[in-house]
Amino acid sequence: MTGTSENAAQFGVVIRGLRKSYGSNEVLKGIDLEVAPGEVVCLIGPSGSGKSTLLRCVNLLEEPTGGAIEVGGREVTDPDLDIDELRRHVGMVFQQFNLFPHLTVLENCTVAQLKVLRRQKAEAERIAQANLDRVGLGALAGRYPDQLSGGQQQRVAIARSLSMDPHLMLFDEPTSALDPETVGDVLAIMRQLADDGMTMLVVTHEMEFARVVADRVVFMDGGVVVEEGPAAQVIGNPQTPRMQDFLKRVI
Ligand code: ADP
Numbered sequence: 001m002t003g004t005s006e007n008a009a010q011f012g013v014v015i016r017g018l019r020k021s022y023g024s025n026e027v028l029k030g031i032d033l034e035v036a037p038g039e040v041v042c043l044i045g046p047s048g049s050g051k052s053t054l055l056r057c058v059n060l061l062e063e064p065t066g067g068a069i070e071v072g073g074r075e076v077t078d079p080d081l082d083i084d085e086l087r088r089h090v091g092m093v094f095q096q097f098n099l100f101p102h103l104t105v106l107e108n109c110t111v112a113q114l115k116v117l118r119r120q121k122a123e124a125e126r127i128a129q130a131n132l133d134r135v136g137l138g139a140l141a142g143r144y145p146d147q148l149s150g151g152q153q154q155r156v157a158i159a160r161s162l163s164m165d166p167h168l169m170l171f172d173e174p175t176s177a178l179d180p181e182t183v184g185d186v187l188a189i190m191r192q193l194a195d196d197g198m199t200m201l202v203v204t205h206e207m208e209f210a211r212v213v214a215d216r217v218v219f220m221d222g223g224v225v226v227e228e229g230p231a232a233q234v235i236g237n238p239q240t241p242r243m244q245d246f247l248k249r250v251i
Protein backbone atom coordinates (compact mmCIF):
# COMPACT_ATOMS: atom_id res chain seq x y z
CA MET A 1 0.00 0.00 0.00
CA THR A 2 1.34 3.37 -0.96
CA GLY A 3 -0.54 5.90 1.11
CA THR A 4 -2.87 8.40 -0.47
CA SER A 5 -1.33 9.20 -3.84
CA GLU A 6 -3.75 9.33 -6.74
CA ASN A 7 -2.62 5.97 -8.05
CA ALA A 8 -2.60 4.22 -4.72
CA ALA A 9 -4.37 0.86 -4.85
CA GLN A 10 -6.34 1.86 -1.77
CA PHE A 11 -8.01 5.13 -0.93
CA GLY A 12 -8.27 6.44 2.58
CA VAL A 13 -11.04 8.80 3.67
CA VAL A 14 -10.66 11.87 5.89
CA ILE A 15 -13.86 13.64 6.94
CA ARG A 16 -13.65 16.89 8.88
CA GLY A 17 -16.56 18.84 10.32
CA LEU A 18 -19.01 17.41 7.79
CA ARG A 19 -22.41 19.08 7.81
CA LYS A 20 -25.45 18.34 5.70
CA SER A 21 -28.85 19.99 5.90
CA TYR A 22 -32.06 19.34 4.02
CA GLY A 23 -33.80 22.69 4.26
CA SER A 24 -33.89 23.53 7.96
CA ASN A 25 -33.25 19.90 8.96
CA GLU A 26 -29.58 19.52 9.86
CA VAL A 27 -28.90 15.81 9.42
CA LEU A 28 -25.11 15.79 9.86
CA LYS A 29 -23.88 18.18 12.54
CA GLY A 30 -20.11 18.23 12.22
CA ILE A 31 -18.81 14.70 11.64
CA ASP A 32 -15.13 13.83 11.98
CA LEU A 33 -14.25 10.39 10.67
CA GLU A 34 -11.19 8.73 9.16
CA VAL A 35 -10.72 5.49 7.31
CA ALA A 36 -7.07 4.68 6.67
CA PRO A 37 -6.10 2.86 3.46
CA GLY A 38 -6.84 -0.83 4.00
CA GLU A 39 -8.92 -0.19 7.10
CA VAL A 40 -12.45 -1.47 7.75
CA VAL A 41 -14.73 0.90 9.66
CA CYS A 42 -18.27 -0.08 10.62
CA LEU A 43 -20.75 2.74 11.04
CA ILE A 44 -23.63 1.90 13.32
CA GLY A 45 -26.52 3.83 14.80
CA PRO A 46 -30.29 4.10 14.92
CA SER A 47 -32.46 4.70 11.87
CA GLY A 48 -32.46 8.37 10.89
CA SER A 49 -29.12 9.15 12.52
CA GLY A 50 -27.56 10.17 9.18
CA LYS A 51 -25.51 7.09 8.27
CA SER A 52 -26.70 6.84 4.67
CA THR A 53 -26.36 10.58 4.19
CA LEU A 54 -22.76 10.42 5.39
CA LEU A 55 -21.94 7.56 3.02
CA ARG A 56 -23.62 9.37 0.12
CA CYS A 57 -21.58 12.51 0.81
CA VAL A 58 -18.35 10.52 0.40
CA ASN A 59 -18.99 9.92 -3.32
CA LEU A 60 -21.00 13.13 -3.73
CA LEU A 61 -24.37 11.49 -4.26
CA GLU A 62 -25.22 14.22 -1.74
CA GLU A 63 -23.48 17.55 -1.64
CA PRO A 64 -22.15 18.50 1.80
CA THR A 65 -23.41 21.75 3.31
CA GLY A 66 -20.13 22.25 5.16
CA GLY A 67 -16.86 20.66 6.15
CA ALA A 68 -14.33 18.72 4.13
CA ILE A 69 -14.03 15.19 2.73
CA GLU A 70 -10.80 13.83 1.30
CA VAL A 71 -10.90 10.58 -0.64
CA GLY A 72 -7.56 9.20 -1.75
CA GLY A 73 -5.96 12.51 -0.80
CA ARG A 74 -8.34 14.56 -2.99
CA GLU A 75 -10.91 17.00 -1.65
CA VAL A 76 -14.22 15.81 -3.12
CA THR A 77 -15.85 19.24 -2.99
CA ASP A 78 -13.00 20.82 -4.98
CA PRO A 79 -14.70 22.21 -8.10
CA ASP A 80 -11.68 21.11 -10.15
CA LEU A 81 -12.11 17.47 -9.14
CA ASP A 82 -13.45 15.16 -11.83
CA ILE A 83 -16.26 13.54 -9.88
CA ASP A 84 -16.77 10.77 -12.44
CA GLU A 85 -13.10 9.88 -12.09
CA LEU A 86 -13.51 9.75 -8.28
CA ARG A 87 -16.65 7.60 -8.48
CA ARG A 88 -14.88 5.19 -10.81
CA HIS A 89 -12.70 4.26 -7.86
CA VAL A 90 -15.40 4.18 -5.19
CA GLY A 91 -17.66 1.13 -5.18
CA MET A 92 -21.01 1.36 -3.44
CA VAL A 93 -23.27 -1.50 -2.44
CA PHE A 94 -26.79 -0.68 -1.29
CA GLN A 95 -29.50 -2.50 0.62
CA GLN A 96 -31.36 -2.86 -2.70
CA PHE A 97 -28.95 -4.42 -5.17
CA ASN A 98 -30.57 -2.89 -8.30
CA LEU A 99 -29.34 -5.41 -10.84
CA PHE A 100 -30.61 -5.00 -14.39
CA PRO A 101 -33.37 -7.66 -14.65
CA HIS A 102 -33.05 -8.06 -18.42
CA LEU A 103 -29.28 -8.69 -18.31
CA THR A 104 -27.55 -11.91 -17.27
CA VAL A 105 -25.40 -12.02 -14.16
CA LEU A 106 -22.28 -11.77 -16.34
CA GLU A 107 -23.70 -8.85 -18.34
CA ASN A 108 -24.62 -7.05 -15.11
CA CYS A 109 -20.93 -7.23 -14.22
CA THR A 110 -19.65 -6.05 -17.62
CA VAL A 111 -21.96 -3.18 -18.56
CA ALA A 112 -20.22 -0.46 -16.53
CA GLN A 113 -16.79 -1.81 -17.47
CA LEU A 114 -17.73 -1.40 -21.14
CA LYS A 115 -19.43 1.98 -20.83
CA VAL A 116 -17.43 3.74 -18.13
CA LEU A 117 -13.98 2.12 -18.32
CA ARG A 118 -14.26 1.42 -22.07
CA ARG A 119 -12.77 -2.03 -21.70
CA GLN A 120 -12.92 -4.49 -24.57
CA LYS A 121 -15.73 -7.01 -24.25
CA ALA A 122 -13.47 -10.05 -23.86
CA GLU A 123 -11.45 -8.36 -21.12
CA ALA A 124 -14.58 -7.15 -19.32
CA GLU A 125 -16.01 -10.66 -19.41
CA ARG A 126 -12.80 -12.17 -18.10
CA ILE A 127 -12.73 -9.70 -15.19
CA ALA A 128 -16.45 -10.18 -14.46
CA GLN A 129 -16.05 -13.96 -14.46
CA ALA A 130 -13.07 -13.73 -12.10
CA ASN A 131 -15.06 -11.58 -9.68
CA LEU A 132 -18.10 -13.86 -9.90
CA ASP A 133 -15.76 -16.74 -9.07
CA ARG A 134 -14.46 -14.69 -6.16
CA VAL A 135 -17.97 -14.33 -4.68
CA GLY A 136 -18.69 -18.00 -5.33
CA LEU A 137 -21.13 -17.50 -8.21
CA GLY A 138 -18.97 -18.32 -11.22
CA ALA A 139 -21.32 -21.13 -12.24
CA LEU A 140 -24.35 -18.81 -12.34
CA ALA A 141 -22.94 -16.25 -14.80
CA GLY A 142 -25.56 -17.06 -17.44
CA ARG A 143 -28.58 -16.75 -15.17
CA TYR A 144 -30.87 -13.76 -14.78
CA PRO A 145 -31.25 -11.92 -11.47
CA ASP A 146 -34.76 -13.22 -10.78
CA GLN A 147 -33.37 -16.77 -10.89
CA LEU A 148 -31.17 -16.02 -7.87
CA SER A 149 -31.83 -15.65 -4.15
CA GLY A 150 -31.52 -12.20 -2.59
CA GLY A 151 -28.17 -13.13 -1.08
CA GLN A 152 -26.89 -14.33 -4.44
CA GLN A 153 -28.08 -11.11 -6.08
CA GLN A 154 -26.24 -9.07 -3.48
CA ARG A 155 -23.10 -11.10 -4.14
CA VAL A 156 -23.50 -10.29 -7.85
CA ALA A 157 -23.80 -6.62 -6.90
CA ILE A 158 -20.52 -6.92 -5.00
CA ALA A 159 -18.86 -8.68 -7.97
CA ARG A 160 -20.16 -5.91 -10.23
CA SER A 161 -18.57 -3.31 -7.97
CA LEU A 162 -15.29 -5.23 -7.74
CA SER A 163 -15.13 -5.47 -11.53
CA MET A 164 -14.55 -1.70 -11.59
CA ASP A 165 -11.33 -2.14 -9.54
CA PRO A 166 -12.47 0.06 -6.66
CA HIS A 167 -9.97 1.67 -4.29
CA LEU A 168 -12.63 2.09 -1.63
CA MET A 169 -15.89 0.24 -0.97
CA LEU A 170 -18.93 1.78 0.69
CA PHE A 171 -21.63 -0.58 1.96
CA ASP A 172 -25.02 0.71 3.11
CA GLU A 173 -26.81 -2.01 5.08
CA PRO A 174 -25.97 -4.65 2.44
CA THR A 175 -27.72 -7.46 4.32
CA SER A 176 -30.77 -5.64 5.70
CA ALA A 177 -33.09 -6.68 2.86
CA LEU A 178 -32.00 -10.33 2.80
CA ASP A 179 -33.60 -13.50 4.05
CA PRO A 180 -31.76 -14.52 7.22
CA GLU A 181 -30.40 -17.71 5.67
CA THR A 182 -28.55 -15.79 2.94
CA VAL A 183 -27.05 -13.06 5.15
CA GLY A 184 -24.08 -15.19 6.22
CA ASP A 185 -22.87 -15.75 2.65
CA VAL A 186 -22.80 -12.02 1.94
CA LEU A 187 -21.02 -11.25 5.21
CA ALA A 188 -18.47 -13.97 4.42
CA ILE A 189 -17.69 -12.30 1.08
CA MET A 190 -17.31 -8.94 2.80
CA ARG A 191 -15.04 -10.49 5.37
CA GLN A 192 -12.90 -12.00 2.62
CA LEU A 193 -12.69 -8.58 0.97
CA ALA A 194 -11.57 -7.04 4.26
CA ASP A 195 -8.96 -9.76 4.70
CA ASP A 196 -7.71 -9.00 1.18
CA GLY A 197 -6.97 -5.43 2.33
CA MET A 198 -9.86 -3.48 0.80
CA THR A 199 -10.62 -0.12 2.40
CA MET A 200 -14.24 -0.41 3.57
CA LEU A 201 -16.78 1.87 5.21
CA VAL A 202 -19.72 -0.31 6.17
CA VAL A 203 -23.09 0.76 7.56
CA THR A 204 -24.51 -2.32 9.25
CA HIS A 205 -26.66 -3.61 12.08
CA GLU A 206 -24.67 -6.86 12.11
CA MET A 207 -22.88 -6.44 15.42
CA GLU A 208 -21.11 -9.78 15.17
CA PHE A 209 -19.66 -8.80 11.79
CA ALA A 210 -18.59 -5.45 13.22
CA ARG A 211 -17.05 -7.13 16.25
CA VAL A 212 -15.06 -9.63 14.20
CA VAL A 213 -14.17 -7.73 11.02
CA ALA A 214 -14.07 -4.00 11.79
CA ASP A 215 -10.82 -2.35 12.74
CA ARG A 216 -12.92 0.41 14.27
CA VAL A 217 -16.58 1.00 15.03
CA VAL A 218 -18.20 4.42 14.86
CA PHE A 219 -21.56 4.95 16.59
CA MET A 220 -23.65 7.83 15.28
CA ASP A 221 -26.84 9.24 16.73
CA GLY A 222 -28.68 12.41 15.80
CA GLY A 223 -26.09 13.48 13.22
CA VAL A 224 -23.06 13.32 15.50
CA VAL A 225 -20.46 10.68 16.34
CA VAL A 226 -21.25 9.59 19.89
CA GLU A 227 -18.61 6.89 20.37
CA GLU A 228 -15.82 5.39 18.35
CA GLY A 229 -12.96 3.02 18.89
CA PRO A 230 -11.95 -0.60 18.50
CA ALA A 231 -14.97 -2.89 18.13
CA ALA A 232 -14.24 -4.70 21.37
CA GLN A 233 -14.37 -1.39 23.21
CA VAL A 234 -17.39 0.24 21.53
CA ILE A 235 -19.54 -2.91 21.35
CA GLY A 236 -18.10 -4.77 24.29
CA ASN A 237 -17.84 -1.90 26.73
CA PRO A 238 -20.02 1.04 25.59
CA GLN A 239 -19.48 4.24 27.55
CA THR A 240 -22.56 6.30 26.75
CA PRO A 241 -26.21 5.62 27.64
CA ARG A 242 -27.16 6.18 23.99
CA MET A 243 -24.83 3.42 22.79
CA GLN A 244 -25.95 1.13 25.61
CA ASP A 245 -29.61 1.66 24.63
CA PHE A 246 -28.83 1.08 20.95
CA LEU A 247 -27.04 -2.21 21.67
CA LYS A 248 -29.95 -3.45 23.78
CA ARG A 249 -32.22 -2.93 20.79
CA VAL A 250 -30.04 -4.54 18.10
CA ILE A 251 -28.50 -7.53 19.88
P1 ADP B 1 -29.90 6.56 8.41
O1 ADP B 1 -29.25 6.01 7.19
O2 ADP B 1 -29.00 6.61 9.60
O3 ADP B 1 -31.18 5.83 8.73
P2 ADP B 1 -30.41 8.87 6.76
O4 ADP B 1 -29.09 9.43 6.42
O5 ADP B 1 -31.09 8.06 5.72
O6 ADP B 1 -30.30 8.07 8.13
O7 ADP B 1 -31.41 10.04 7.14
C1 ADP B 1 -31.11 10.99 8.15
C2 ADP B 1 -32.18 12.04 8.14
O8 ADP B 1 -32.10 12.78 6.92
C3 ADP B 1 -33.60 11.52 8.23
O9 ADP B 1 -34.32 12.37 9.08
C4 ADP B 1 -34.10 11.62 6.83
O10 ADP B 1 -35.49 11.86 6.81
C5 ADP B 1 -33.35 12.82 6.28
N1 ADP B 1 -33.12 12.73 4.85
C6 ADP B 1 -32.36 11.79 4.21
N2 ADP B 1 -32.34 11.98 2.90
C7 ADP B 1 -33.11 13.08 2.66
C8 ADP B 1 -33.49 13.81 1.48
N3 ADP B 1 -33.06 13.44 0.27
N4 ADP B 1 -34.30 14.87 1.64
C9 ADP B 1 -34.72 15.25 2.85
N5 ADP B 1 -34.41 14.63 3.99
C10 ADP B 1 -33.61 13.56 3.92
Ligand code: MG
Pocket residue numbers: 051052053172
Ligand atom coordinates in the same frame (compact mmCIF):
# COMPACT_ATOMS: atom_id res chain seq x y z
MG1 MG C 1 -29.68 4.38 5.99
